[in-house]
Amino acid sequence: xxxxxxxxxxxxxxxxxxxxWAVPGTTVVLLVLTYGAWILDGDVPLWARAxxxxxxxxxxxxxxxxxxxxxxxxxxxxxxxxxxxxxxAGCASLVLAALPLARHNYGLWAIAPAVTVAIGAxxxxxxxxRLLVAGATCGALVPGAAVSLAAGDGESVYAALFPAGLVxxxxxxxxxxxxxxxxxGRLDRARRLEAELAVKDERLRFAGDLHDIQGHHLQVIAxxxxxxxxxxxxxxxxxxxxxxxxxxxxxxxLRDTRAVVQGYRRTTLDDEIxxxxxxxxxxxxxxxxxxxxxxxxxxxTAGHLLGLVMREATTNVLRHSTxxxxxxxxRVTEGSARLRIHNDGAEETTASPDGTGLTTLAERLRxxxxxxxxxxxxxxxxxxxxxxxxxxxxx
Numbered sequence: 001x002x003x004x005x006x007x008x009x010x011x012x013x014x015x016x017x018x019x020x021w022a023v024p025g026t027t028v029v030l031l032v033l034t035y036g037a038w039i040l041d042g043d044v045p046l047w048a049r050a051x052x053x054x055x056x057x058x059x060x061x062x063x064x065x066x067x068x069x070x071x072x073x074x075x076x077x078x079x080x081x082x083x084x085x086x087x088x089a090g091c092a093s094l095v096l097a098a099l100p101l102a103r104h105n106y107g108l109w110a111i112a113p114a115v116t117v118a119i120g121a122x123x124x125x126x127x128x129x130r131l132l133v134a135g136a137t138c139g140a141l142v143p144g145a146a147v148s149l150a151a152g153d154g155e156s157v158y159a160a161l162f163p164a165g166l167v168x169x170x171x172x173x174x175x176x177x178x179x180x181x182x183x184x185g186r187l188d189r190a191r192r193l194e195a196e197l198a199v200k201d202e203r204l205r206f207a208g209d210l211h212d213i214q215g216h217h218l219q220v221i222a223x224x225x226x227x228x229x230x231x232x233x234x235x236x237x238x239x240x241x242x243x244x245x246x247x248x249x250x251x252x253x254l255r256d257t258r259a260v261v262q263g264y265r266r267t268t269l270d271d272e273i274x275x276x277x278x279x280x281x282x283x284x285x286x287x288x289x290x291x292x293x294x295x296x297x298x299x300x301t302a303g304h305l306l307g308l309v310m311r312e313a314t315t316n317v318l319r320h321s322t323x324x325x326x327x328x329x330x331r332v333t334e335g336s337a338r339l340r341i342h343n344d345g346a347e348e349t350t351a352s353p354d355g356t357g358l359t360t361l362a363e364r365l366r367x368x369x370x371x372x373x374x375x376x377x378x379x380x381x382x383x384x385x386x387x388x389x390x391x392x393x394x395x
Contacts (some may be wrong), residue, residue, distance in 0.1 A: 012188060016071060019181045023174055024067040027115055028060050034111055035096060048099045055095035059112055062089035066119050071181060089116045097143075104151060106144045110163030113140070114170035121171060122178050133171050140164040208360055210257070215357075216311045217253035219318050220279050221246055227282075245282075269303045269339070272310040273328055279314060285323050285343075292331030302387040305365055306330075306339045309372060309385040312357050313341040321345040321381065332389055336370075339385045346381035358383065 035056045039049045062085050093112035101109040117136040121129045144159030228242035280287035322345035329340040362372040370387035
């Protein structure tokens with residue numbers, strides 16, 4: 001019984017060890033003590049003891065192997081037991097049942113069959129398991145009662161009821177710890193799945209942040225480079241100034257990308273509004289900003305989300321419109337912050353078709369109990385974002 005790194009990390013090592021001793025260990029002790037005492041009893045004839053001894057060895061070995069396979073199985077549900085091992089346990093239990101029963105030992109004969117039934121039940125689904133246990137319990141009523149009635153010893157009631165009760169008790173005591181171990185294994189698998197999903201969520205978050213940063217910067221850089229290209233022949237000085245801004249934007253993009261990788265950067269709304277106004281003005285778009293009173297009352301998380309919306313909306317204005325005018329309206333009212341961006345000159349397709357723009361941001365705002373909507377009316381396109389303004393916790 002070996003414990004892997006995952007078992008040790010999940011704290012299952014001690015529980016596995018307890019379950020092993022509680023089920024296989026206790027079962028082996030029960031078989032050895034009960035049948036061993038009977039085999040060593042000098043009053044039992046040799047013809048009964050001689051075959052019982054090897055049958056006990058086979059029963060113990062098969063029990064240990066089958067239960068150990070069950071406890072170390074990684075599959076869910078566990079794989080079927082090897083037929084040879086289960087057949088060996090069944091044959092040995094029949095021998096250990098027939099010999100004491102022939103000697104009218106009504107309290108001993110059912111122990112080995114009850115153990116084999118319990119082991120077989122652990123590998124079955126719940127409906128088949130119930131049928132097996134019910135059938136074995138009813139079947140245990142017959143052999144002892146028949147032998148007792150044939151012998152006329154007056155113990156038919158005991159001979160019928162005790163083996164049936166022994167089957168129920170044995171199955172109950174064995175399946176309980178094994179069921180607990182199975183539940184622990186399922187919970188551990190669920191924990192690992194949750195960890196894998198958390199990693200995937202973090203990757204998606206990182207990809208979204210990287211898209212927000214790189215997409216915006218690259219769009220502005222492309223705009224500046226195109227402007228510098230047009231001005232090269234007519235206004236070299238202005239073209240040089242545009243290229244200087246391209247250089248600064250490249251350095252800023254590199255710095256922001258490194259900050260995302262290190263997990264330090266958070267987009268703020270004030271910075272994004274100021275940056276959007278500057279970028280739109282550089283593109284020849286008349287950008288106006290209206291900030292109502294109380295607009296500074298915004299938690300960091302909400303500011304980060306609205307900053308991402310401001311950045312994506314600005315990128316869409318540059319990429320998907322021939323806008324001449326844009327308006328940014330921001331205010332805090334009735335427990336929520338609202339950011340609205342209007343622009344004219346909208347083209348037919350304004351939201352990013354690849355699903356990494358406004359659609360993705362809408363999902364992120366919904367997760368924060370906010371909402372993001374957009375609509376097109378003629379050549380006017382409007383993006384509206386709302387987020388609650390509950391304060392972040394300390395720290």
